Amino acid sequence: MAKRAYKERFYPTPEQALLLAKSFGCARFVWNNTLAYRTEAYQQHGQSVSHSAAEKRLVVLKAEYPWLGDVSSVILQQTLRDQKAAFDNFFNPKLKARYPRFKRKDSRQSIRLTKAAFRYRDGEITIAKSKVPLPIRWSRPLPCAPSSITISQDHAGRYFISCLCEFTPKVLPVTPKMTGIDLGLTDLFITSEGVKSGNPRHLKRHEARLAHLQRQLAKKQKGSNNRNKLRRKVARLYAKIADCRRDAIHKATRTLVNENQVLCVESLNITGMVKNRSLAKAISDAGWGEFVRQLEYKAEWAGRQLVKVSQWLPSSKTCHGCGHKVEKLPLSQRRWHCEGCGQAIDRDINAAKNIRTAGLAGLACGATGAGAVA
Numbered sequence: 195m196a197k198r199a200y201k202e203r204f205y206p207t208p209e210q211a212l213l214l215a216k217s218f219g220c221a222r223f224v225w226n227n228t229l230a231y232r233t234e235a236y237q238q239h240g241q242s243v244s245h246s247a248a249e250k251r252l253v254v255l256k257a258e259y260p261w262l263g264d265v266s267s268v269i270l271q272q273t274l275r276d277q278k279a280a281f282d283n284f285f286n287p288k289l290k291a292r293y294p295r296f297k298r299k300d301s302r303q304s305i306r307l308t309k310a311a312f313r314y315r316d317g318e319i320t321i322a323k324s325k326v327p328l329p330i331r332w333s334r335p336l337p338c339a340p341s342s343i344t345i346s347q348d349h350a351g352r353y354f355i356s357c358l359c360e361f362t363p364k365v366l367p368v369t370p371k372m373t374g375i376d377l378g379l380t381d382l383f384i385t386s387e388g389v390k391s392g393n394p395r396h397l398k399r400h401e402a403r404l405a406h407l408q409r410q411l412a413k414k415q416k417g418s419n420n421r422n423k424l425r426r427k428v429a430r431l432y433a434k435i436a437d438c439r440r441d442a443i444h445k446a447t448r449t450l451v452n453e454n455q456v457l458c459v460e461s462l463n464i465t466g467m468v469k470n471r472s473l474a475k476a477i478s479d480a481g482w483g484e485f486v487r488q489l490e491y492k493a494e495w496a497g498r499q500l501v502k503v504s505q506w507l508p509s510s511k512t513c514h515g516c517g518h519k520v521e522k523l524p525l526s527q528r529r530w531h532c533e534g535c536g537q538a539i540d541r542d543i544n545a546a547k548n549i550r551t552a553g554l555a556g557l558a559c560g561a562t563g564a565g566a567v568a
């Protein structure tokens with residue numbers, strides 16, 4: 195059994211919108227209040243507040259702020275569990291997660307509901323304290339009753355529901371093909387077989403418009419009506435771009451997993467790379483992290499093998515043909531002439547070939563698909 199999230203858009207009734215606004219607000223309050231308490235306890239007394247202590251404190255909070263009772267208590271308890279998970283991640287040296295942050299009113303809002311806080315019947319979902327089902331625009335039916343749901347509202351004011359369902363993945367028939375994948379800037383990905391994906395063209399047009407709107411926004415007076423209108427416009431366009439991008443990545447990863455038995459990619463240090471400012475925009479645009487994440491779960495479901503190759507492999511600077519290595523290769527140089535064997539090499543295809551070789555070598559010496567091959 196695997197778990198899969200089904201995300202759909204929905205359009206709440208005015209009563210539901212009010213209930214959700216309250217729920218977002220209460221969950222945010224509990225998160226921020228508890229986070230402040232934990233931070234202070236640690237900074238002033240060096241103490242860490244356990245999950246059960248935070249749960250006991252929630253009872254006190256609810257007595258002190260009776261309006262917290264307006265929303266399902268399951269949501270507030272889940273908020274504490276999510277915060278515990280955020281701290282667990284922070285203290286896990288493998289994850290390098292950031293210290294949990296305060297939630298802001300003007301960023302994306304979300305609440306998580308476990309089975310006790312919603313009802314699933316006849317393909318409809320009704321949340322606690324609401325009388326009518328959520329008007330969800332289903333793009334496909336759920337395979338089973340969800341074990342939990344997440345309701346969110348994005349910057350553009352749109353509502354989404356994400357339903358977590360258990361299902362049995364369909365393993366694909368074995369194929370002999372194995373590929374190396376280099377993640378690029380001009381192209382989303384390049385394979386060792388020389389396939390270049392390109393970047394979706396419509397994205398570029400949307401992005402040019404976004405840049406234009408953002409320049410206009412900078413000129414508008416703070417707090418003015420026009421600025422608020424424009425701000426919403428920017429948020430809507432931004433959401434559209436994110437949708438397009440996710441869609442393109444879904445298609446690409448689906449094709450790659452369908453066609454190949456073994457997929458080799460570089461393990462990426464996204465946080466390290468985004469600090470490099472000149473690359474930052476391009477990288478987040480291309481959505482590399484999302485790309486690898488999708489490859490990972492799709493490969494697992496399909497019975498394919500994903501091999502992550504160390505990011506320190508000099509995949510671009512080593513000639514795939516003869517192993518000759520150059521000291522420096524500026525990003526602008528798309529092709530280079532190998533001094534070792536004399537062949538002209540396409541930078542990205544060469545890198546993809548090296549990634550494939552390193553990945554297969556790692557597999558041969560027993561490295562598993564999940565781990566990095568050094």
Ligand SMILES: [Zn+2]
Nearest residue numbers: 513516532535
């Ligand atoms: Zn060479």
